[in-house]
Amino acid sequence: MYGKFIDNWTIQLKKTILPLLILNMLKQEQLYGYLLIVKIKECTGLEITEGTIYPILNRLKEDGWLDCKWIEQKTGIPRKYYTLTMDGEKMLKELNSNWNTIIKDINSQIEI
Amino acid sequence: MKRSDFDSVEAYKIYTNYIEQVNDIISMLPKDDVTDIINEIDSHIYESFICNKTIVSEKERIMMVIRNLGEPQSYLKPVITERQLKHAINKYNIFGILRGIWVTLLTGGQYITALIMYLLILSCGFLVIAKIFYPHKTGLFIEDGNFAGLGFLSQINAGAAELLGYWLIPILIVSCAIFYFFMTFILKKIVRIKTRLNLKDKQE
Secondary structure (H helix, E strand, C coil), X not given: CCHHHHHHHHHHHHHHCXXXXXXXXXXXXXXXXXXXXXXXXXXXXXXXXXXXXXXXXHHHHHCCCEEEEEEXXXXXXXXXXXXXXXXXXXXXXXHHHHHHHHHHHHHHXXXX | CCHHHCCCHXXXXXXXXXXXXXXXXXXXXXXXXXXXXXXXHXXXXXXXXXXXCCCCCHHHHHHHHHHHHCCHHHHHHHHHHHHHHHHHHHCCCHHHHHHHHHHHHHHHXXXXXXXXXXXXXXXXXXXXXXHHHCCCCEEEEEECCEEEEEEECCCXXXXXXXXXXXXXXXHHHXXXXXXXXXXXXHXXXXXXXXXXXXXXXXXX
C-alpha cells in the first residue's frame, strides 16, 4: 500500500541531492558526463534519465562551481571533462557541512 | 559520430535524426554554444553506445541510448534559456534579454526586478514617440508649483503646465541609454557571479 509512496519519495530525495552528489564525485576526480552517470548509478542505484545530468552540470558551471575542458580521445570523439573550481571546493565544504547538520537533526528526531 | 562507427544503416539514421532534432532546438543559440552542446551529446551517445555492447543489435542499442538520454526538448530547455539570456546580455540585446528573463521567470521565478526595470525603459521609448505625436499631453507636468505627473496624460487640468517641452525627448533618450547600459552591466555581473558573491558575503 505504501510501497509506491516510499519509492516516489526515495526517487525525489535522490534527485534533490544530485547536485551535492555530483560535486562530491567531481571533488575526487575529473569526470565526463557519461562516466558521471555510470558512477551515480553504481553509487546510488538511481536510474535517472541521462539527460537530467546535463542541465545540472550546465547550471553548476554557469554558477562558477565547475569548470570543463574538452580532451581529445584516440577514438576521435572528444570527452568533456568537468572539474571543481576553487570556489566550488569552498562552496562544497559549506554544503557538506549543512548536509551533515540536516542529517544529524533529522536523525535525532527519528531516534525519538 | 561518423557513418563508419555504425554497421547498421538504420542505427545511423536514428542517430542522425536525433542529432538533427537537437540541432533544430538549439539553432537560435550562438554557433559556439551549438557546437559545444552537439559535441557533448555526441560524445555521450558514443560512450553509451560503446559501453553497451551486450546489446548486439546496433539499432536496439542506439534506441536504448537515445531513450536513456531523453527528449532533447525537456533536458535542453533550461540550458537554452540560460545561454540565451547570457548571450543577449553580452550583446546588450534588449529584446533577447526580455525574452530570456521572461522564460527564466516562467521556469524559475528569478529576475522579476530586472524585468520591471527593462519594461520601464521600454515605456520611456513609448514616451518619446508619444511626445512627437501628442506634444501637449506628454511631458513633465506641474500644477500650482507641485509635481502633477510625468508621462502621457489623457486628461490635463487647466492649471497644469508642461515643463520640458521637446527637451523631454533627448533627456529621455540619454537617461534611458545610461539606465539601460547600467542595468545590463549590473545584470551581466549578477548572472555571472551571483552565487559567488553570496559565498563571499557569507565568508566575510
